[in-house]
Amino acid sequence: MTTSLHRPPIESSRSGPVRYESFEWQEQPPPSNGVPRNAWGRQSRRRSRWHRPYTFALVLLDLLSVLGASFIASSLEKARAGLNQPWLFFDGTDLFFFFAYIALPLGWLVVLWTNGSYDRRYLGLGSEEFKRVIRASVTIVAAVSLLAFATKTDLSRGTVATVSLSAVILILLGRVLARQVLHLARRHTGHGAHRMVLVGTLPEALEVYTAVTRSPAAGLIPVAIHLTDGFAAARGIETPVPVYAGRDVLSLVREVGADTIAVCGSASAEPGELRRLAWQLEGTGVDLVVAPQLTDIAGPRVHIRPIEGLPLLHVEEPTLSGPGWLIKNLMDRAAAGFGLLLISPILAVIAIGIRLSDPGPVFFRQTRVGHDGRTFKVWKFRTMYQDAEERKATLEELNESDGMLFKMKHDPRIFAFGQKLRATSLDELPQLINVLKGEMSLVGPRPLPADDGDYLGDVRRRLLVRPGITGLWQVSGRSDLSWDEAVRLDLYYVDNWSLTYDLSILWRTIFVVLKRKGAY
Numbered sequence: 001m002t003t004s005l006h007r008p009p010i011e012s013s014r015s016g017p018v019r020y021e022s023f024e025w026q027e028q029p030p031p032s033n034g035v036p037r038n039a040w041g042r043q044s045r046r047r048s049r050w051h052r053p054y055t056f057a058l059v060l061l062d063l064l065s066v067l068g069a070s071f072i073a074s075s076l077e078k079a080r081a082g083l084n085q086p087w088l089f090f091d092g093t094d095l096f097f098f099f100a101y102i103a104l105p106l107g108w109l110v111v112l113w114t115n116g117s118y119d120r121r122y123l124g125l126g127s128e129e130f131k132r133v134i135r136a137s138v139t140i141v142a143a144v145s146l147l148a149f150a151t152k153t154d155l156s157r158g159t160v161a162t163v164s165l166s167a168v169i170l171i172l173l174g175r176v177l178a179r180q181v182l183h184l185a186r187r188h189t190g191h192g193a194h195r196m197v198l199v200g201t202l203p204e205a206l207e208v209y210t211a212v213t214r215s216p217a218a219g220l221i222p223v224a225i226h227l228t229d230g231f232a233a234a235r236g237i238e239t240p241v242p243v244y245a246g247r248d249v250l251s252l253v254r255e256v257g258a259d260t261i262a263v264c265g266s267a268s269a270e271p272g273e274l275r276r277l278a279w280q281l282e283g284t285g286v287d288l289v290v291a292p293q294l295t296d297i298a299g300p301r302v303h304i305r306p307i308e309g310l311p312l313l314h315v316e317e318p319t320l321s322g323p324g325w326l327i328k329n330l331m332d333r334a335a336a337g338f339g340l341l342l343i344s345p346i347l348a349v350i351a352i353g354i355r356l357s358d359p360g361p362v363f364f365r366q367t368r369v370g371h372d373g374r375t376f377k378v379w380k381f382r383t384m385y386q387d388a389e390e391r392k393a394t395l396e397e398l399n400e401s402d403g404m405l406f407k408m409k410h411d412p413r414i415f416a417f418g419q420k421l422r423a424t425s426l427d428e429l430p431q432l433i434n435v436l437k438g439e440m441s442l443v444g445p446r447p448l449p450a451d452d453g454d455y456l457g458d459v460r461r462r463l464l465v466r467p468g469i470t471g472l473w474q475v476s477g478r479s480d481l482s483w484d485e486a487v488r489l490d491l492y493y494v495d496n497w498s499l500t501y502d503l504s505i506l507w508r509t510i511f512v513v514l515k516r517k518g519a520y
Helices: 049-083 093-114 129-153 158-186 202-215 249-256 267-268 274-283 323-343 346-357 387-398 416-424 426-437 457-463 483-495 497-516
Strands: 002-006 025-026 194-199 221-227 241-247 260-264 287-291 302-307 308-314 363-369 375-381 441-443 468-470
Touching: 025 267, 049 093, 093 158, 129 158, 194 202, 194 249, 202 221, 202 287, 202 308, 221 249, 221 302, 249 274, 260 274, 260 302, 274 287, 274 323, 323 346, 323 426, 323 441, 323 497, 346 375, 346 416, 375 426, 387 426, 416 426, 426 468, 441 497, 457 483
Parallel strands: 194 221, 194 260, 221 241, 260 287, 441 468
Antiparallel strands: 002 025, 302 308, 363 375
16 A cells, blocks of 8 residues: 555635645555556446436437438339339338338448547547538448349439438438537536536646636536646635645546546646556546647547657648638628629618618728728618717726727617617628628628727738628637637637538538527
8 A cells, every 4th residue: 555645635715825734644545556447347437427428319319310311212213103012122012111111321420420429539529420410421422322233123313322421411400419418418407418627737727727617518527627737826816616635636537526637737747647547447447538738629620640659739720721712712702792693682681671761871891900900881771860979988988898899788879779789780781792802701800990000910910811790709608708809719710710610600500690699
């Protein structure tokens, strides 16, 4: 039996300073010798079990989705052929029911499983889960086509396309619904979340704490901090969770009821310590994650390249050119042109409402800074009285924003109809004209006024991409966010842009607009 230095926890909270206790000695269990345990003979199972019922629910939803797709395709085939029996794959009814309602759904589940779409690392957050679903669906279509060719089976290409497309749509919708339920459970009840112990220096641990608590939907709840640099580093500092030092980490995890250890920053660089900790956690059901000092960099830009047993993190440059960027620009122009034609009656009604509310121009045009620092005139529906700019000077002391923008929740310069336009974000619709002209994009950082500074330092990096009608900070809180947080989100978008990310932001924008959160 070995001994290690033990000190009782520092009691800390947001409402009071930390308190320090005296040293005491406590015997600790011997560390693991690094010999892997038998996976079949583990004494304890994984502590966090939310993924088991969640995965079962996903399997059930996926199965029902494929069955529904087969039913839709067979119904359409019957209607097209005018027959009493469906012949989706084969002329025989019995064979049809076997392949359409048994073989195909089970095969789809197997391919989804082998593609990792039930891997709990990808469930509940990010786009990787949906990418794997689409990849599995492409595999299924290829397998069915190859099987039909090998057996010389006469398949209806339209019916196969109907089954494939319907199944993908239904599976994705089911997973989106399941994810929303999981996020609600994590936000309001704490179920389906991981309780984390952060290990590292106090600044590194607090940085990771801030990062993981920005999104409650991620399901990561820090419950304790274990310091690697002793108690002196925490003197006089208030902490959001209890702080410990000089403790056996595994014993601390058991004490606070955690299921995850997050090794932060420089603590992960200590030779051999991280490996020994991983050995010690084998068979305990506790996850080990490493939070390196690379903040606000998304996974697609980070790759691990092992060199002689040393895992090196390779960080790629942001992709701000190339085919993906060309596709984004073409999609922006096409969507803006089609959108303006589609909503032209709505634009006319809004214009009439503005003229009836306050005589004057329908549109408000202001000089903004765009891509590479070029200025342009942004189009917006006018929501304020005509003397709004003259009255702004008298309201400067009431500004509720801490950055370059002027924001007031109850701005007296906004007329009643304009307030409704702002709450529903309808005042932004004319910016589709800027998108059509190539001055803006559908998704990107918000364009800032040209007279609010020189945009030096980190803020200037926002100008590497076209400003957008919507963006990451709009779907993350809009005007309720601080200036620093808005800039951080815009820079994160610039550094981690992708077409998939744009689509996810557009999807989230719909719900943000409906909730009217942070719109004023």
